[in-house]
Amino acid sequence: MNLTVKQRVGLELQRSLRRTQEQLHPLKTLFWECTLRCNMNCRHCGSDCKVAPAVKDMPAEDFLRVIDTITPHVDPHKTFIIFTGGEALLRDDLEQVGLELYRREYPWGVVTNGFLLDEKRLASLMASGMHSITVSIDGFEEQHNWIRRHPQSFEKASAAIKLLAQQKDLLWDVVTCVNPRSYPQLKEFKEYLISLGVPAWRLFSIFPMGRAANDPDLQLTDEQYRGLLNFIKDSRENDPRIDASYSCEGFLGPYEQRVRNHFFYCRSGVEVASIRCDGAISGCTSVRSHMDQGNIYKDDFWDVWQNRFQTMRDRSWAKKGQCKDCKVWRYCEGSGLHLYDDDGDLLVCHYHRIKSN
Amino acid sequence: MRIKFLKAKNWLLLALMGLLGFSSCTKMMYDCPPDEYRGYNDSVVDKP
Ligand code: SF4
Numbered sequence A: 001m002n003l004t005v006k007q008r009v010g011l012e013l014q015r016s017l018r019r020t021q022e023q024l025h026p027l028k029t030l031f032w033e034c035t036l037r038c039n040m041n042c043r044h045c046g047s048d049c050k051v052a053p054a055v056k057d058m059p060a061e062d063f064l065r066v067i068d069t070i071t072p073h074v075d076p077h078k079t080f081i082i083f084t085g086g087e088a089l090l091r092d093d094l095e096q097v098g099l100e101l102y103r104r105e106y107p108w109g110v111v112t113n114g115f116l117l118d119e120k121r122l123a124s125l126m127a128s129g130m131h132s133i134t135v136s137i138d139g140f141e142e143q144h145n146w147i148r149r150h151p152q153s154f155e156k157a158s159a160a161i162k163l164l165a166q167q168k169d170l171l172w173d174v175v176t177c178v179n180p181r182s183y184p185q186l187k188e189f190k191e192y193l194i195s196l197g198v199p200a201w202r203l204f205s206i207f208p209m210g211r212a213a214n215d216p217d218l219q220l221t222d223e224q225y226r227g228l229l230n231f232i233k234d235s236r237e238n239d240p241r242i243d244a245s246y247s248c249e250g251f252l253g254p255y256e257q258r259v260r261n262h263f264f265y266c267r268s269g270v271e272v273a274s275i276r277c278d279g280a281i282s283g284c285t286s287v288r289s290h291m292d293q294g295n296i297y298k299d300d301f302w303d304v305w306q307n308r309f310q311t312m313r314d315r316s317w318a319k320k321g322q323c324k325d326c327k328v329w330r331y332c333e334g335s336g337l338h339l340y341d342d343d344g345d346l347l348v349c350h351y352h353r354i355k356s357n
Numbered sequence B: 001m002r003i004k005f006l007k008a009k010n011w012l013l014l015a016l017m018g019l020l021g022f023s024s025c026t027k028m029m030y031d032c033p034p035d036e037y038r039g040y041n042d043s044v045v046d047k048p
């Protein structure tokens, strides 16, 4: 499979779009890494565990103070705030923070493993203005509990999903990190999610970061990776019961626009920023800390957003190593920033995984 | 002025992509809700 003429035209338009977005850099998504505490011990966790116990939760007022400095510069209705972690629901003041955001007219959402999401908690989150929620579940009971290293994690995540399926006015979806153990059951697992009432399902593969970096059991083979993309493509073409899609990472060559609703575009630092638990200001939360751009305890967030982030907005530095002479550089520009190691070297190229025999 | 121009260019590019049948909604990594989940909608919750 090669790129079609139509895909190339679209990719050229996307390229121009990216250039204008780099200059405009509208702050569309702001993550708050509100805690590094977690009630699971996932094999594939992207967090840097070494720092986890050392960093305390950021006080809510410190985060809200930053929000108040941002508000004059953005249209709050168009800046989405996402609480992430660790496990965000471990914070018992999320509702207070959410309510403050609601009062300032920001939409906000949560990403959770679902363990703590019971009826009461969901009701209080919704009463505080929660706009969307994402639950992660990585396969059937055996696979999910194996990867989460918790005997009740599947049961709890399923219960949370059932609860969400009963809500009328909430936007929600499910994410699944596919690994070699869950890969063979993708079809059956899709049926299970449909039976629970899941409207949208995002899939991705484990990226070589955090705990997963040293665990080859977690990585799909190139053949399985292509199989995953074909599974999503087939589902999108033939199964309207659930909106399956691949996550934002990686230029996917012939699969562009076929496995997700957009062309590849790493928005980290262009449209996406984060405030980490220790106050660091960065792009997407998945990007490693050596790319941090400042710290809320030393810098003015808006000043940092306006005047730094050059390494994320101009990716020419990434044209090295395997990307140096790459034929599709103009569409990919060195892939997603979360795929770079601490030395600034690319860990994996999705396009080459697809192209390999 | 420059910002207005960039915004207009942006709009035009998105319109062209739409005309060609391409979608430009962005679904991010596992920890980010998709674009269609964005945007303030007062009706989604009871007044807290
Ligand atoms: S080699 Fe680099 S630029 Fe080329 S597809 Fe891979 S990540 Fe992208």
Ligand code: SF4
Binding pocket: A248, A249, A250, A265, A266, A267, A268, A272, A284, A285, A286, A287, A335, A336, A337, A338, A339, B028, B029
């Ligand atoms: S850094 Fe990775 S996860 Fe974040 S926006 Fe870029 S491609 Fe997506």
